[in-house]
Amino acid sequence: MKIGIIGSGNMGRSLGILWAEQGHEVFFGSRTTKKGKEVAEIAGQTTQGGSNDEAAAFGDVLLYTVRGVHPAEVFSSTSVIDNKILIDCNNQEISENFDYPAITQSLAEKLAAEVPNAKVVKAFNTMAQELFELAPIPLKNYNVSVFVAGDDESAKQTVIQLVQEIGFQAINCGELRHARLIESAGDLIRLLMIQQQMGSYATISVRSLPPAETQRLGGRQASNLK
Amino acid sequence: MKIGIIGSGNMGRSLGILWAEQGHEVFFGSRTTKKGKEVAEIAGQTTQGGSNDEAAAFGDVLLYTVRGVHPAEVFSSTSVIDNKILIDCNNQEISENFDYPAITQSLAEKLAAEVPNAKVVKAFNTMAQELFELAPIPLKNYNVSVFVAGDDESAKQTVIQLVQEIGFQAINCGELRHARLIESAGDLIRLLMIQQQMGSYATISVRSLPPAETQRLGGRQASNLK
Numbered sequence: 001m002k003i004g005i006i007g008s009g010n011m012g013r014s015l016g017i018l019w020a021e022q023g024h025e026v027f028f029g030s031r032t033t034k035k036g037k038e039v040a041e042i043a044g045q046t047t048q049g050g051s052n053d054e055a056a057a058f059g060d061v062l063l064y065t066v067r068g069v070h071p072a073e074v075f076s077s078t079s080v081i082d083n084k085i086l087i088d089c090n091n092q093e094i095s096e097n098f099d100y101p102a103i104t105q106s107l108a109e110k111l112a113a114e115v116p117n118a119k120v121v122k123a124f125n126t127m128a129q130e131l132f133e134l135a136p137i138p139l140k141n142y143n144v145s146v147f148v149a150g151d152d153e154s155a156k157q158t159v160i161q162l163v164q165e166i167g168f169q170a171i172n173c174g175e176l177r178h179a180r181l182i183e184s185a186g187d188l189i190r191l192l193m194i195q196q197q198m199g200s201y202a203t204i205s206v207r208s209l210p211p212a213e214t215q216r217l218g219g220r221q222a223s224n225l226k
Numbered sequence: 227m228k229i230g231i232i233g234s235g236n237m238g239r240s241l242g243i244l245w246a247e248q249g250h251e252v253f254f255g256s257r258t259t260k261k262g263k264e265v266a267e268i269a270g271q272t273t274q275g276g277s278n279d280e281a282a283a284f285g286d287v288l289l290y291t292v293r294g295v296h297p298a299e300v301f302s303s304t305s306v307i308d309n310k311i312l313i314d315c316n317n318q319e320i321s322e323n324f325d326y327p328a329i330t331q332s333l334a335e336k337l338a339a340e341v342p343n344a345k346v347v348k349a350f351n352t353m354a355q356e357l358f359e360l361a362p363i364p365l366k367n368y369n370v371s372v373f374v375a376g377d378d379e380s381a382k383q384t385v386i387q388l389v390q391e392i393g394f395q396a397i398n399c400g401e402l403r404h405a406r407l408i409e410s411a412g413d414l415i416r417l418l419m420i421q422q423q424m425g426s427y428a429t430i431s432v433r434s435l436p437p438a439e440t441q442r443l444g445g446r447q448a449s450n451l452k
Contacts, residue, residue, distance in 0.1 A: 098404070099403070100407070102328045102329055102406065104328040104330075130437070131435070133437075133438035134438055134441065138441055147414075171418065173422065174324075174417065177325070178417060180328065181326070181410055181411075181413055181414040182414070184414070185410070185411060185414060187407055188373075188399070188404075188407040188408070188410070189432070191404060191407065192397065192432060196397075196398055196399065196400055198432070198434050201434050201435040201436070202434045203432065203433060204431070204432055205430070205432075206415070206418060206430055206431075207428070207429060207431070208427045209360065209368055209429055210427070211356070211359075211425075211427055212356070212359035215360065215364055
């Protein structure tokens with residue numbers, strides 16, 4: 001797969017390197033060609049680097065790590081991301097005392113409204129960059145969730161594949177409008193990491209447990225509780 | 227501990243039974259004395275039952291399962307819950323197509339505003355009743371989170387103890403205002419259970435993984451990703 005990283009900070013660098021390790025072609029984009037090239041040099045392997053425009057033109061899938069800037073300012077023209085799969089991994093800024101405002105519109109939905117010809121998929125907003133050090137092994141053993149939401153089913157399936165390849169568990173959350181709940185989970189985990197001092201390796205795992213009747217409970221509790 | 231269950235539906239019955247099994251004194255309250263007594267009869271053990279007023283007078287800790295009704299209508303006088311620990315386990319109703327409104331004020335904060343003399347603690351809103359069939363064993367093995375928030379530290383610690391005794395992992399989320407994030411997690415897990423068909427045994431686990439340097443990664447990835 002050809003993957004363009006839009007904004008090659010911590011998040012972009014880490015995910016770009018992991019995908020390159022899986023054999024994908026990765027292009028690190030940045031505000032300046034020079035910085036993009038520097039990131040590719042450090043990342044090594046077969047990665048390339050340059051401007052955000054070049055990264056967008058290169059990739060079929062784009063990781064969008066830029067926040068708080070209209071895409072028209074990130075690219076010379078937003079037409080460069082027409083029909084591309086655009087992974088939005090952003091969260092709102094952390095407010096003073098973690099007094100987050102309620103999310104009435106998600107960043108992902110806002111982005112989708114700004115670039116209606118791109119296929120926006122929400123993913124990768126509920127973990128700190130440190131966690132990527134564990135990918136794909138031993139991460140696979142921990143069953144850490146990446147919550148994924150998007151309106152284009154095929155784009156979402158591509159992102160789910162990219163999630164799984166680096167050792168995460170993809171949790172399909174349906175339509176893009178549910179990004180609001182996913183971003184709220186991003187707020188919650190950052191509260192736990194920082195204010196509640198769980199640290200950067202705090203993770204969220206969603207899974208279905210085996211039902212009671214398969215667990216030889218003898219039926220006592222199960223029947224009592226009905 | 228003396229525990230009063232306010233509203234003895236699925237949630238109240240299940241938790242009441244589990245706490246009674248742990249040796250607590252449990253009183254099932256309901257809108258009518260008759261219904262409360264019936265629940266206690268089915269629950270068995272040493273449980274008692276009667277009206278919500280009686281349950282509130284009985285318990286030092288109250289599980290509040292009533293939603294969408296002002297406490298002044300649940301009790302003959304709200305003074306009956308003065309100084310009590312009040313566990314709010316509620317979520318907003320599921321909207322059509324899971325198009326939940328953004329939570330600008332949590333149910334827990336609303337309740338705390340309505341009964342300022344009670345010590346409201348948010349907990350137990352991110353799982354379905356079926357999960358209680360697994361408590362406390364084998365649930366303990368699964369590390370399922372109960373998110374807990376409250377402004378009274380001692381009340382919160384009491385609730386954390388009650389959470390842990392029945393096999394859950396308590397996640398301290400700080401002040402009651404963070405109940406907004408916890409209720410949003412309640413919305414997310416119900417979306418996953420129902421729309422995304424993960425079923426009633428879908429769970430959320432938050433935990434801190436061991437850092438990369440303790441996991442003998444050889445430092446390659448960890449250094450590359452910085």
